[in-house]
Amino acid sequence: DSGVTQTPKHLITATGQRVTLRCSPRSGDLSVYWYQQSLDQGLQFLIQYYNGEERAKGNILERFSAQQFPDLHSELNLSSLELGDSALYFCASSVSADPSNQPQHFGDGTRLSIL
Amino acid sequence: QKEVEQDPGPLSVPEGAIVSLNCTYSNSAFQYFMWYRQYSRKGPELLMYTYSSGNKEDGRFTAQVDKSSKYISLFIRDSQPSDSATYLCLNAGGTSYGKLTFGQGTILTVHP
DSSP: OOSOEEEOSEEEEOTTOOEEEEEEOOTTOOEEEEEEEETTTEEEEEEEEETTEEEEEOSOOTTEEEEEOTTSOEEEEEOSOOGGGOEEEEEEEESSSOGGGSOOEEOOOEEEEEO | OOSEEEOOOOEEEETTOOEEEEEEESOTTOOEEEEEEEOTTSOOEEEEEEESSEEEEETTEEEEEETTTTEEEEEESSOOGGGOEEEEEEEEOGGGTTOOEEOOOEEEEEEO
8 A cells, every 4th residue: 555545546527527536645754746657658647745835747638637636635626527537537646846856655556438 | 859758569478488678768868667556447556666777686686777778677586377467667857747758558368
């Protein structure tokens, strides 16, 4: 058990809809990262928050947004959903802002299916 | 050129075999190298972490970095069916901050 909790585990919705994915980081971790994993693209970094502030941005679409709350949990909002957004979405956390010299702890992901 | 390139496999070996998983990277300024293991329907977990070049050994696992050829390797000795997973490499450091770039991942199956 990594200590990172993601909800829901599965989400099925239709094109054009909006969904919110939730992540609770490991106790003591201040950074939260969001990733998208699909079969053809692999694990793609979306965005990082550190102690409530956006820290780094990857290939996140404008239709997607995230935030980290004072209790350090984070939410990823996906809107105007398209079929291509179907993927596994992972949240990870780490102690500090720089993940290059420390492990990230991953949750078990939210599987999003767009019909 | 992708920052980290990895052969997706799949790779299938018999139990007890020595497994070699490889990646190439492009940014020589990044000094940290990691291997993550991902079981089916689970998130990745850190397996090995090395800084700069050289070898690092942990039980049956050895991580090797060759900076001259920009090559990262993970060796698994006496492979077990429980090693069946996807292995992801990554190279990070400097000002990359959260922008970690993972390799595509190699799917490994160890059959009894």
